[in-house]
Amino acid sequence: MAFPSAAFAATAIAMTENPKSGRPGQRPGQKPFKKKKTGGKPAPRRPGLPPEGPVLLYGLHTVEAAFANADRKRLKLFATENAQNRLVERGVTIDVPVETMMPRALDRMVTKDAVHQGMILEADPLPAYGAEHLKGARLVLALDQVTDPHNVGAILRSAVALDADAVVTTERHAPEEGPVLAKSASGALDMIKHVRVKNMARFVAEMKEKGFGCIALDSDGPASLEETAFTDKTVLVLGSEGKGVRHGVREACGLLARLDMPGEIRSLNVSNAAVLSLYVARMKMGL
Template identity: 70%
Template sequence: MSDKPHSRRKQPGGRPTPPFRRSPRPDPSERIFLYGLHTVEAAFGNPDRKRHRLYATQNALHRLEERGIAPDVPVETATPRSLQAMVGKDAVHQGAVLEVSPLPALGAQDLRRATLVLALDQVTDPHNVGAILRSAVALGADAVVTTERHAPEEGAVLAKSASGALDMVRHVRVKNMARFLEEMGEAGFQRIALDSEGDAPLDEMEFAAKVVLVLGSEGKGVRQGVRAVCDRLARLDMPGRIRSLNVSNAAVLSLYIVKRGQAGS
């Protein structure tokens, strides 16, 4: 699809289709502390990540150097105790803390060339979302979309749980998931929501070249208003005695099924 500005196409009835809505820009003065060697390494490898200062022990600096990381920001030598004071005593910082700005805000307009997008409808646990980000990178998804409310904010816990994946895949935060899915449908994406009452197993479906896969929170699942915008409802049929998976495991399996289906079509 062209990267030219989104045109005002006509909806049924002659009304113009609204242009893509842009997400609010992050506060340029806001700072986040990322920690852990994998997380810090990925942040240095992300050209979209604005970095400010690295706090690290001598051992961590050596380990980063072994990974080919040459810090492009001021480096302050720190002790493990001083790093704990910055990020909390329970944080597994591995001797490295990087001060950064939040990533640039993204929206549907940034996903025109995507082929597989994973949307999480009010999944709140940062550990689950972090694990899903890792799976999205491993399985070749182009972006992970979360809601601005009832979802974890970009920060140290999410970044650490993602073990670097936050800086490897596009993370889009939207105010209104249903509206986002409407925009993606207008851009030619097939929208599939996972639901236990889905009309067909996901692995028996045919997939378009461009798919948005929608997963909901544990317990509530995908909300009714979000399901209503989707083209299909699909289910994951489990062969064993436990009939359902938690959201992070469901994300792995469903991404694999869709990716395999797209490759074979």
């Protein structure tokens, strides 16, 4: 086996660290490294990061709903030719620049196992909706610190299906808008007001002042939801599966109700509980 010459070894050492520059990988006599300047528009936000810049929305129903939402500022569509044709066939007006890409290139833009269906839309997050956007609402679903984006996405979808007027979450301890939430909602994120409030108990108190009846779902509620009296304007409050609705929020509601299950399993996943609660509320309110 041939060993490297002394000259080669000396050059290798110099390349590893140049005493004058103190930078690794620099040859003797080479000009000092200059940090490459970066500029221009920041790259689209990767899935799962907070909405401080553009979001990447993917999947047919999610992208279609984003194009139909006048409140959604759309920036650019990355899609295969087949996906573009599919959107046009469904009556979608593509009003942003389009970059035609192969499926594998789209795969690299999203997280592993994300089902993009050949299309990814770069868009700004939705405007910050507040309680002032609930004028005219009759049925509102509030989620007290429900943190799983899959659950919240499924609840948004059910809320649209059962014609609720809005879904309310807290600003903290709730999922931010992003690809996972949007995909789980299957377009519902752009079809219903997602209101975010700083303090859920204060929000409930304000809604009661506006004539809403506020009902907190609690396993220890004195009556079932079917037996509970409803007003013509209602806020249903559901809590996380572990803690349930927090004490201060229950106190603000003043009215507790339970969901009675006839089977051996007495409790439901929060997204399923939301569906059943909305259905009962609609029946009781005559909606």
